Amino acid sequence: MLNSLPPVTRALIAVNILMFVAEHLLGDNLTLRLALWPLQSAPLSDSLMSFQPWQLLTYGFLHGSLWHLFFNMFALYMFGGQLEMLWGPKRYLNLYLASVIVAGLAQLLVAGITSAAPYPTIGASGGVFGLLLAYAMYFPHRTILLLIPPIPMPAWLFVTLYGLLELYLGATGSEPGVAHFAHLGGMVGAWLLIQYWRGRPPFRRR
Numbered sequence: 001m002l003n004s005l006p007p008v009t010r011a012l013i014a015v016n017i018l019m020f021v022a023e024h025l026l027g028d029n030l031t032l033r034l035a036l037w038p039l040q041s042a043p044l045s046d047s048l049m050s051f052q053p054w055q056l057l058t059y060g061f062l063h064g065s066l067w068h069l070f071f072n073m074f075a076l077y078m079f080g081g082q083l084e085m086l087w088g089p090k091r092y093l094n095l096y097l098a099s100v101i102v103a104g105l106a107q108l109l110v111a112g113i114t115s116a117a118p119y120p121t122i123g124a125s126g127g128v129f130g131l132l133l134a135y136a137m138y139f140p141h142r143t144i145l146l147l148i149p150p151i152p153m154p155a156w157l158f159v160t161l162y163g164l165l166e167l168y169l170g171a172t173g174s175e176p177g178v179a180h181f182a183h184l185g186g187m188v189g190a191w192l193l194i195q196y197w198r199g200r201p202p203f204r205r206r
Contacts, residue, residue, distance in 0.1 A: 004081075009092075016061055016073060023063075035122045036055045036108070036122070038051060038112065038119075039051050049120075056100075059104060059120070079135045082135070095134060095194070098130070098193045099129065102126070102189025102192070104126065104185070106185025106188070107179050107185065126185060130186040130190030133159055133191055135155055140156035141155070144158045170184065
């Protein structure tokens, strides 16, 4: 199945799977160093809980459970390959990584505002949500079939409803332990980069 995917999408899935295996082989030490910690967390000299700049990228390749990994990789498989074939590997990878980084920045901002107890953020969801937003922008009328419940809908509607749900859950705190604003940050990162490519606001026409 992976052999049918373009190279960057295939590599991203492979790296995420390998990192998941490494997490289980190396234990918490890997997660503590590579997960995204809030800016106000303790320094590494006293504790392993500390923000480091590289975490804005590395957190996006860690997952807390097999189901967490499966759903993110399934979405990457479903949407990533088509976008990579549309843009080419370089532009596709740039958008994915930009979504991961902006999602991480959004999570840091929310954690700083709420002053909640420091906890690590992990998962490829920021990059995945960026791909979802991009897919809806480039293929708005393609049909997406939900798994539960199995309801078909156009991509633009699916992503709009999903984004509104994430905003609601994040604002109300109805689903604690999930970085809803990081998901939205991934969408924002993808949208900004696409607008830059297109020369549209908030960027000048190139």
